[in-house]
Amino acid sequence: MTIIIAGGGKVGSTLAEHLADEGHSVTIVDVSGDTLERLSNQLDVMCLKGNCVSRDVLLEAGAKETNVLIAATGSDEINLLCCHIAHRVGVPYTVARVRGTEYVNDLDTLKADLGITMLINPELTAATEISRLLRFPNAANIDSFARGRVELVSFTVQEGDFLAGKTLAALSSKIQGLPLLLCAVERGEDVFIPNGASLLAVGDRVSVAGTPSGVNQFFKLLGRQAHRIKNAFIIGGGRVAFYLLILLERLGMGCKLVERDPERCRELAEHFPHALLIHGDGTDPELLTEERMAASDAFVALTDRDEDNLIISLYAHQAGVPKVVAKSSRQNYTAIARSAGVESVVSPKLATAGLILRFIRGLQNSKGTVMNALYRIAGGKAEAMEFLVSPATRNLKVPLKDLKLREGILIAVIVRGNKVIIPEGSTCLERGDDVIVIARDSGILDLNDIYEGVGL
């Protein structure tokens, strides 16, 4: 596909990288020559200097032949306008990044009025993810499939867990009967799909797919029945915090937020009557002690500096806060944080890139099977996808044990009607099923891609 990306910032360049890797022809439009220079050195993309709201620039970038335009400049208004103009020029699909809190209630009308296909809000996505983590404090990460019927939850194996040092085959007696499946294990830099002979070790990050109640029972079995989170301590009052406060207020969670800028404190206080806004430096341990940080159920670090977030998260973890979540845009910090005990790291950039990639892939295979969801799991090294089985899917009614799947592919869960099925050797795929597939590498676009020996 031909894709134009307006704006070569953090999200723009991440997207360009992923899309170029997947074989699309990408053109980046940016006003800064330096940015373009750097990008053209790093990536296999075309770069064009110019203002993306100009019709001429868009035409020069090949708007007439483009399938998708993604506007990810720093300004919401430019993004909206750019998509609108692209729509008028004739680009069939447009995606705009809109992060302003002012627009949050009007996103649907904006979309319809300006002819934009999709609006993405990285901060809102991240906030949603964090609120989900706070709702289910057991899990380090949670993704949901099939309208919430299936959850994919990851956690770290700890010293003393009954899983540690055992093969899956040995465990089967204990967890058999629970509607869930261990579907990916991340060990150090490696990710593998476990089979009966796989051995689980302390420090492994395991992803489990199953029904929400099954997952809960599993955690009970693990002895990690965490109590409900009633109050959260948040550092940093940026946009993510803004959206998070909205979501947590709806859940009835008490929030305490520390922000450095007094003006912003006031602004937030005006918006959120139920939150306690504290003006001060969130990295100052004295302030955290004074405000009884250690007594809160959850701690969320959302300052704009990744380093600060990680360090204060570690501090909170050491102080004994049961659930700690840190925001980090940089992928390589995540592993460090995890090894030190901060399991939940949320990245708005990655979440956004995931959303857009899913959208593009959905466009690509709209003729074949429909991909309903895509999440990058295990630190982005594996993907979990939800497909709808269509008549075009091959090997229907063939028991799974007779199927030859490609290396690193797992059919984790099948949702048939209202029933959630954990597949066994004798299970077959049927038309209308929702199938959740775990793949170690990216690039699965269609359900048929999971079978071995079929060319892509």
Next chain:
Amino acid sequence: MNFKLVLRITGFTLFIEAAAMLIPMGVALLYGESPIPFLCAILLVLAAAAVPVFFFKPKTDFFAREGFFTVGLIWVLFGAFGALPFWFSGQFGSYVDCFFETISGFTTTGATILTAIEGLPMGLLFWRSFTHWLGGMGVLILTAALLPFLGISSNFLIRAESPGPVKNKLVPRASQSSKILYGIYLALTVLEVLCLRIAGMDWYDSITHAMSTAGTGGFSRMNASIGSYASPAIEIIITVFMLLFSVNFSIYFLMLTGKARQALKSDELRFFLIMVAVSVAAIAWNLRDFYQGVGECVRYAAFQVASIVSTTGFSSANYDLWPEFSKMLLVVLTFIGACAGSTGGGIKCGRILILIRSARREVRSIIHPRAVSIVRLDGAPVSEGAIRTAQCYFIVNLFLVFGMAIVVGLDNFSFGTTLTAVITCISNVGPGLELVGPAGNFSAFSVLSKLVLSFAMILGRLEMYPILVLFSSSAWKRS
């Protein structure tokens, strides 16, 4: 200060007062009384007003300080000229007494120097109640509604006359807002006249009492006020209308424009209604040995609470004889008063609510010294400036009450009389306790005290600042 323009506007407003006097003159003629006092007064007012209106050619610079200054001046002059019919009639005693009575009328206080009301000429008693009705909504709002051609933004005038802690503008144009407010005011008054007529009052009494209620004034043509009718129906009607007139008028506007839900969400309204309900219950309980049965207790308690909280000052019983608890509660209600944007006086529920919430915030800031918290009213943040204004208003109010009580103390009446006289005047209620209680009057005070109390009434009605501006030396400077 643009004195010429200030005087010219004052002149225009006095024209309206002259026109207003035609109505009681008509009433006097209707009852076969002498129209001479009114005629003389009208001619004098016209003569005084004509000079600035016809001979001054001012520049049109008009800002907040001119607005405040004009309002202060107009209210003093309204009292001075409005007192003339009383004085010319010779039945009201000295000019200071007449001035006190008129100021008490225009400021909707209802404090009187009359010892025997029944038997006075109908025309004069009508004028007495009519001043309530005119003063209730504000004479300048009326001016702005009738005379939008003053050539200046009437905004500053209206803002100065009804400052309140709540926004008062209903529609973008000030003169339009004034018309809407007066329309609501007039409609409610007419409704009350009809209700009272049906309940058995004659037309004259219905109209004068409705006007007194509408302005939340409290002049009655009966010595024993509403109590003299001994009619539960009349008491209930007046109780309801007193409460209706003590609610922010923008709530009626919202209801009329189909935003009833938004209107009922008002924090101030809720606070007001809860305060009234709790006070009625507490006083009714306290009166259990005083009257027969629960119904009677509630009837007297509800009437008196509504009368005091709306700052009307009618009475259906001599509450000065009630237990001390009830009297204390009524004095506190005198202080608090009605809702902002109504015709009532007092500190206003909106301000009290802001004060309570800012006090709560202070307490909270001891536990969380670095917390940034916001005081809200109706869910919207109240600016720090508005909080400061409310706090300052409260303090100035207290200073003035104590200051004036010291001066009134020269008359050597009891502590209760002295203090409640000042409080009831500055809150525009009317009756206080003991000598100035519902059965008493203000005639026994010295000339100095009467002037001080008149001053207190104007201070209260205009919410301090326009009158205090008159005392600021910088307001008098030409630059």
